[in-house]
Amino acid sequence: MFVLETIWREVGAGNWPSMMFCLFTGSKLPDFCAAMSREPQPDTGTEFGLNFLDVYARALALNAAVHDGAIMVGRCNPAEPYSIKGWSYRLFPPASTQITETNRGSAFNSCLEMSKVPSVDTTYLVSEGRLHRFIKGSVTPIHF
Numbered sequence: 001m002f003v004l005e006t007i008w009r010e011v012g013a014g015n016w017p018s019m020m021f022c023l024f025t026g027s028k029l030p031d032f033c034a035a036m037s038r039e040p041q042p043d044t045g046t047e048f049g050l051n052f053l054d055v056y057a058r059a060l061a062l063n064a065a066v067h068d069g070a071i072m073v074g075r076c077n078p079a080e081p082y083s084i085k086g087w088s089y090r091l092f093p094p095a096s097t098q099i100t101e102t103n104r105g106s107a108f109n110s111c112l113e114m115s116k117v118p119s120v121d122t123t124y125l126v127s128e129g130r131l132h133r134f135i136k137g138s139v140t141p142i143h144f
Contacts, residue, residue: 002122002133003048003049003050003052003082004021004052004124004131005131005133005142006050007050007052007053008126008131008142010050016126016129016131017067017126018067018107018126018127018128019056019067019071019124019125019126020069020070020071020091020107020110020111020123020124020125020126021070021071021073021123021124021125021126022070022071022072022073022089022091022111022114022120022123023048023073023074023082023120023121023122023123023124024072024073024074024075024119024120024121025074025075025076025077025078025119025121026074026076026119027076029072029074029085029086029089030114030117030119030120031117031119032091032092032093032094032114032117033070033072033089033090033091033092033114034089034090034092035086035088035089035090036068036069036088036089036090038063038065038066038087038088039063040062040063041063041087042058042059042062042063042066042087043084044083044084044085044086044087045083045084045085046083046084047081047082047083048073048081048082048083048084049081055084056071059087065088066087066088068088069087069088069089069090069091070088070089070090070091070110070114070123071084071086071087071089072084072085072086072087072089073085091110091111091114091123092110093110093113093114093116093117094113094117095113096113096116096137107125107127108125108127108132111123111124111125111132111134112134112137112139113137114134115134115135115136115137115138116136116137121135122134122135
């Protein structure tokens, strides 16, 4: 089970702010994303684990604007754990020739399309008390 889904089931839907996550595998960030400058910039490199909410709370305390944009969570290869690679990223995936969902808002559709990018393993959207997982252009709501 994915770490985020485990946390979701433990803390419940009501405690989450809106967030986007982009989990990827590779030595560099996926194509089609760009950092939004934040000053001060929270630290990166922390392993993405069950302590994520504490890490996120510290990042927000340092700079409340980190909630805007995607949190980039990566690993160099599948044998490694994921770690926080960046805060506040804009996702701009390429236009898709195959539309699988109607427009459900820019965050939802960005996560959906970004999940089709080859180095992206999955994207998540936490919004309005719901968690959605996107893998290769398919969306699954995660219930607790």
